Amino acid sequence: MASKTDTTEHTLSADQQKKRRGRSIALAVALAALVAIFYAVTIIKLGPGVMDRPL
Amino acid sequence: MTLLEQTQTIREDTSASVGGMGSVGDYVALLKPRVMSLVIFTALVGMVLAPASQHPVLAAISLLCIAIGAGASGALNMWWDADIDRIMSRTRNRPIPAGKITPSEALAFGATLSGGSVLVLGLVANWVAAGLLAFTIFFYVVIYTMWLKRTTPQNIVIGGAAGALPPVVGWAAMSGTVSVESIALFMITFTWTPPHFWALALVKNGDYKDAGIPMMPVVAGETATRHQILLYSVILLPVGMAPYFLGYATLWYGVAAGLMGAAFLYYAARVWQHREGELARKAALSLFKFSLLYLAGLFAWLLGENVVAGVL
Numbered sequence: 001m002a003s004k005t006d007t008t009e010h011t012l013s014a015d016q017q018k019k020r021r022g023r024s025i026a027l028a029v030a031l032a033a034l035v036a037i038f039y040a041v042t043i044i045k046l047g048p049g050v051m052d053r054p055l
Numbered sequence: 056m057t058l059l060e061q062t063q064t065i066r067e068d069t070s071a072s073v074g075g076m077g078s079v080g081d082y083v084a085l086l087k088p089r090v091m092s093l094v095i096f097t098a099l100v101g102m103v104l105a106p107a108s109q110h111p112v113l114a115a116i117s118l119l120c121i122a123i124g125a126g127a128s129g130a131l132n133m134w135w136d137a138d139i140d141r142i143m144s145r146t147r148n149r150p151i152p153a154g155k156i157t158p159s160e161a162l163a164f165g166a167t168l169s170g171g172s173v174l175v176l177g178l179v180a181n182w183v184a185a186g187l188l189a190f191t192i193f194f195y196v197v198i199y200t201m202w203l204k205r206t207t208p209q210n211i212v213i214g215g216a217a218g219a220l221p222p223v224v225g226w227a228a229m230s231g232t233v234s235v236e237s238i239a240l241f242m243i244t245f246t247w248t249p250p251h252f253w254a255l256a257l258v259k260n261g262d263y264k265d266a267g268i269p270m271m272p273v274v275a276g277e278t279a280t281r282h283q284i285l286l287y288s289v290i291l292l293p294v295g296m297a298p299y300f301l302g303y304a305t306l307w308y309g310v311a312a313g314l315m316g317a318a319f320l321y322y323a324a325r326v327w328q329h330r331e332g333e334l335a336r337k338a339a340l341s342l343f344k345f346s347l348l349y350l351a352g353l354f355a356w357l358l359g360e361n362v363v364a365g366v367l
Binding site: 016020022023025026041044 | 076082175
């Protein structure tokens with residue numbers, strides 16, 4: 001019951017939706033940048049042959 | 056106002072306190088972008104002057120970490136200071152007092168970025184630099200914001216250490232060490248901070264008084280503050296020339312730093328001389344503006360002559 005009431009209370013306005021979308025995009029960009037950073041650091045520190053090793 | 060409108064108003068107020076109302080721009084404002092740009096600049100100078108080389112991509116990521124660490128400490132500062140920011144005209148439009156971001160959102164944002172920036176800097180550069188960045192954040196947030204700012208008129212003097220550390224962190228990110236040369240860079244900003252802030256405090260005295268912050272003009276009075284500004288400006292003159300005395304800047308830098316230091320002293324003397332009315336206010340504002348030019352000028356000169364030496 002309580003959750004149904006909460007859902008009704010937190011209906012987002014157009015402005016709130018726009019801000020949330022902006023935050024989501026910024027978060028996605030930040031995560032992608034973090035992936036790129038870790039990839040670049042791995043290649044630079046360990047060299048391009050990091051995956052090329054015998055099992 | 057109809058019942059529906061009243062309900063909507065209440066709901067909007069509630070959602071503001073619940074959170075999720077901030078735009079990306081509000082979160083960027085939490086990072087204090089203007090302070091961050093100064094941190095990036097001085098840290099870059101520390102990196103360029105360090106007697107060690109680093110892969111440019113790693114150096115760029117290190118600089119990014121230092122910038123984000125500085126921004127994170129700004130967010131944590133705004134989280135803690137939201138109550139006094141509401142009172143002062145200079146700060147009442149910041150995201151938390153303006154109701155755009157909740158204190159808990161700012162705390163989570165600042166803490167996450169602090170931890171992340173220190174961790175990545177440690178992995179990318181070295182743990183000396185990461186430790187220094189962690190210390191800088193701790194010093195700014197805990198020692199300055201939570202403790203000194205509201206308890207002692209020396210808040211700016213000791214707290215200024217946090218703002219002066221970025222070139223030392225930058226130097227350590229490249230070389231893995233802390234040296235006399237990087238400490239000299241630290242000393243320039245450290246000595247510069249009190250006259251810079253007190254000049255502003257003389258103009259904004261009422262704001263600090265209303266907020267109950269024991270800034271020097273509020274506690275010791277404006278005359279004592281003017282004496283202190285003059286004293287620090289005298290000390291700043293040779294400190295600004297230290298990179299030349301220590302042999303990692305040219306004679307041209309030494310001359311430029313001496314002239315800039317003399318000009319700084321001139322502006323400080325005017326603040327000391329004019330103590331009342333519009334003339335006093337203008338003198339304090341002039342010193343404040345020139346102090347920005349002074350610090351940027353010195354670090355830009357160091358950066359410029361190092362880049363030119365690298366090209367030649």
